[in-house]
Amino acid sequence: MRKFLVAMLVAVFMAVGGGVALGAEVGTLTIVSDTRMKIPGGSRAVRVIEWDWLSHTTGACSDTADVVYNVTGTVIGLHSIPETAGTIPSDNYDVVINDAQGCDILNGAGTDLNQTLTSVECYRFPADYLNTGPIFIVDQDLTLVVSNGGSTKGGVIRLYILLP
Numbered sequence: 001m002r003k004f005l006v007a008m009l010v011a012v013f014m015a016v017g018g019g020v021a022l023g024a025e026v027g028t029l030t031i032v033s034d035t036r037m038k039i040p041g042g043s044r045a046v047r048v049i050e051w052d053w054l055s056h057t058t059g060a061c062s063d064t065a066d067v068v069y070n071v072t073g074t075v076i077g078l079h080s081i082p083e084t085a086g087t088i089p090s091d092n093y094d095v096v097i098n099d100a101q102g103c104d105i106l107n108g109a110g111t112d113l114n115q116t117l118t119s120v121e122c123y124r125f126p127a128d129y130l131n132t133g134p135i136f137i138v139d140q141d142l143t144l145v146v147s148n149g150g151s152t153k154g155g156v157i158r159l160y161i162l163l164p
Helices: 002-022
Strands: 028-038 045-054 061-063 068-082 094-098 135-147 154-162
Touching: 028 061, 045 068, 045 135, 094 154, 135 154
Parallel strands: none
Antiparallel strands: 028 045, 045 154, 061 135, 068 135, 068 154, 094 135
């Protein structure tokens, strides 16, 4: 009986483990930097998190292994920098930054990004995007998800968070 139970546990473990491994990554996502910058003339700092992404052939990019941990502050900006030439993303691609509960901390401000605008023109303020007021994050783990990017297309996403 004991051998049967052990064999069953091993079979369940292998089935669950195999299922998780098959769908763990889509596209390539790398945290390029996670820095803190002092605001000139001020006493507060801004945390700048930068991801480099390259979509899968499905046009999506997400990787639960590239998580930014323990983020606290107020979301003040999103800076999207699309690639150029052969890896330029599809027009109106979407960026979502999820917290640990799966909520988009950008509150929709990362939708329908333009593929050809220069990085300065893609700068957005999520707090003003839907006139919902400031977006506060308290001790959250963040993950980036890109969709509708096109087959093997890419770019850089920068998130700006005003620290408490």
